[in-house]
Amino acid sequence: MQQDQTIKQVTIVGTGVIGNGWIARFLAQGFEVIATDPAEGAEARMRKAVDNAWPALERLGLADGASIDRLTFEPDLKKAVASADLIQECAPEREELKRRLLSDISHAAKPDAIIASSTSGYKPSLLQETCEHPERVIVAHPFNPVYLLPLVEIVGGKATSADVVKRAKQCYESAGMKALVISHEIDGHIADRLMEAIWREALHLVNDGVATTEEVDASIVYGAGMRWALMGPFLTLHLAGGEQGMRHMLEQFGPALKYPWTKLEAPELTDELTDRVVNGCEHQGKGHSIAELDKRRDDFLIELIELQKKYWPLANLNGEL
Template identity: 65%
Template sequence: MAKTIAIIGTGVIGAGWAARGLAHGHDVVAWDPAPGAEDRLRAAIDNAWGALERQGLAEGARRDRLVMLGSVEAAVAAADFIQENAPEREELKQDLLARIDAAAKPEALIASSTSGLLPSRLQARMQRPERFVVGHPFNPVYLLPLVEVLGGEKTAAASVAAAMDFYRSIGMRPLHVRTEIEGFVADRLMEALWREALWLVNDGVATTEEIDAAVVYGCGLRWSLMGTFLTFHLAGGEGGMRHMLHQFGPALKLPWTKLTAPELTEDLIGRVADGCEHQAAGRSIKALERRRDDFLIELLALVQKYWPEAEGLQGRI
């Protein structure tokens, strides 16, 4: 049965949610206060639609099932599921979520795409906080299946379960984060790699292109199938992870990595930005997005082919 999904905030993440909802045959109602937001949203969906067609559209999937309305209240009034995607400012999100909560029908679920703010704080001004969850996706939302789901102190367990069921229904793999922690799981892992990458550029060890090549042609290939722990399990040979930790564990005490981020001086910002622009080689962001999407569709198919048992993980995470 088709649902009405409200998308509040239509930047990169909000547009990705809208595209995914439309591709799965739902009605999407959106709101964003920025001038020109509707044109940008429709352009983003158009840019993603070719990839979604190749991946396979649900029955009834159409781009014209998107409606942009002029207020938060109007956008959420008839929605079954509401996904908020405002900028990462706690005060802003608290106010917006309180408005959404007041205008939404009682049975509607409300989720935030926050990438690190705690749900207990975000739900503080809501009259029905029990129906609120964090549903943190990854860009591009319309293709990448991971969504981290967690509730706050006042969230009902049934709301977490219902949100996970809804995300599964639109082709996602929800990961239930059972402990409230800033940054959740995936962003904390990515942040550690990102900080080290910035140090390597800052210290003149490697360029942005060389660092990306190290990921693309090295660890990234293995991680895309096995993740971190199973990759290291194989590194231990027949002894597996137990042998690997005994043999290579002492190296963790060596000062190879830096846990803090370098100061973002104008020089470092310039070197990182210049490196990325060199890598882009004159291609627009939209062109790079289409290239990325083509790759992801093929890669996701390969992961499913070689690790079909991952389907069963959803009941355990």
Template identity: 55%
Template sequence: MRQVRTLGLLGTGVIGGGWAARALHFGIDVIAADVKPEMEAWIRGAVANAEGALSRLTFAPLPPKGKLSFTTDLAAMARQADFIQENIPEQLELKQRTLAAVSRHAPREVVIASSTSGLMPSDLQRDMECPERFLVAHPFNPVYLLPLVELVGGKATSDLAIEAASRFYTYIGMHALKVRREVPGHLTDRLQEALWREILHMVNDGVASTGELDDSIVYGPGLRWAAMGTNLIYHLAGSETGMRHMLRQFGPCLKWPWTRLEAPELTEQLIDRMVEGTRAQAAGRSIRELERLRDDYLVAIQQVLRQFNIGAGATLRALEERLYEAGAAAARGALLAAAAGDSPGALRLVETEVRPEWVDYNGHMTDSRYLQVFGDATDALLRYAGVDDAYRRSGRALYTVETHVTHQAEARALEPLYVASRVLEVDDKRVRLFHALCRGRDAAQVATAEQLYLHVDATAGKAAAMDEGVRARLAALQAAQARLPLPPEAGRLAGKAR
């Protein structure tokens, strides 16, 4: 199976657009193919729209963005792509025919995946050439923010294809959930439909409005579901004996008529109630407005879950770990190249921009964000030296002892920024760093930070010598950078003239 540099998309509607935004953001080129030429403008708009929320998801260093191209020639897309994701309408016969056609043009080692919400992979791969490279990879809307993708193989699918797909989706920040065997609706849509069928019954019977039913989830179980599913949550609800107690106590209710399996008839009256109900809930807000709101809270929730290393937050953390490591590896390479050329300068490990929410009432970047950016630069530099998640899990860490920030120029919203970092001093327990925050457009220095860190054994709660390898890397960097003139801000007291 190939390393994926170019993703081919078949069908560029809501789901195709979401795949494009996610892949491009994480450095994969995308060739989008649709039968309708007008979808080019649509997918470019969808990608631009997704970028706002996506760019706030993580501050870890990202590879350069991928390039987007569009074609109505499905065969041309199939010949150029390293991996193909199909997202055309949910019609079995149409998908079978189109997938078979595409499989005749795609080299045999190219994996072909379908975003189908519920069709069976064995049916979809029936007429394909090399059907062993086909699987279902079912994402969730918005694909660019929700990490779940269900992987389902059909009768002819090889383990190799599932593994290759799993690697690719993980690379673009997703949680690949392998479904053991194919069932209509896979896992998640079966659960979602069970809930939705019951909602339709309750609205049909006049028991509750769409808004009341949504409240019954949003204010309660929905909050729990973001990090623990129904099973683990019920285990907690069963006191000391957990799930066993829960099943003994509430198991008999499962036989009572609380829920129904058959959906109600979709009469005009029921459709009207559903439409009127959701229109009232939208309260005059457009779909676009509601999407922005949804995207903003999805980003915020994942960032909170990241602190607990749970659910989608664990996926985000694993992604960031890889991105930071890739950034550190690139920096090591750059340093070696610079040393060979006899001028290792300050390391540029963090590139970012002033996010609109970082700006204060003066229209400039607010104080706390300087600390955040300098903190990110320190993290990146220490990671470069070998202080990664595994190092921290071993109970060792570098604690901030002192920080001195100087402010020298303004940074306005969306201003591109970078941080140039240096090691000024290092011994076995301490390291003194110096960061210069500069504007991307004119390299003007916006602020500096000098920071002193103490290496600690967090379990013992006291200072301890750092790992030899970490210290050696920091010392090598300091020696290489010693040729640079000492920054005038280094060692200055606040208020002292320059």
């Protein structure tokens, strides 16, 4: 993917898991990146995280000019964002913190900079309310690990300029991402709302003693997840209808939607449920460090990304095949 020539410098505000993932992705695509974070020891943790991600990115293939040496850490927020073309906010998911931070960024950024929040839940209209230039503020929500997973949900708020959304889409696509522009803002956007529904049902199954965390994971890994990785839920069920496709599937299985199979309300997160979930996950990962599990995940995702390219090279997010 050729780099968007209008975006030369990217600033990442916040160097947690998501922020560091953005840093690694943009560096691998040949961008100049400035990172900022007021936390003590942030720079050292950031550089370690990027170093850990780099081998996986090398396997996928680096863009021309891609180098870790193009990463600069600037602790002063105003200096960090002053010359950036794209500013990606990655602060913890707290409303007041994000609103205050985006307001500070809006005051310090240059007039044509795109200001994006990585929020997984907040609407852009809420976040841009206190900004000096709300028309430049969007949500650009990625998925962990950001340096490998290509999806980014782009959402404009009530005051967001259509041109900013268009420019942002071009920018993220030039960083090797699949940009999904969401036309109507909702809490949680699209992907997180779907994942939240499965997560709530999974917690009920564990809480009710129906399944362990390992059994729930296996049901996705060896079942629906394999199909969803290529086709998603709708096209998967379209095939379930045989030659008549989705119409037959809905006629045959539609009535089951009225059955009380699922529990959309989340269960109370009691100490007992917390222990079941934590103990189950620790048992699943027993004998392996988080770093080892990260590497296993990354190795799998790299092969899966290549497999998707082989079997569905024409797929895009506009529904055209």
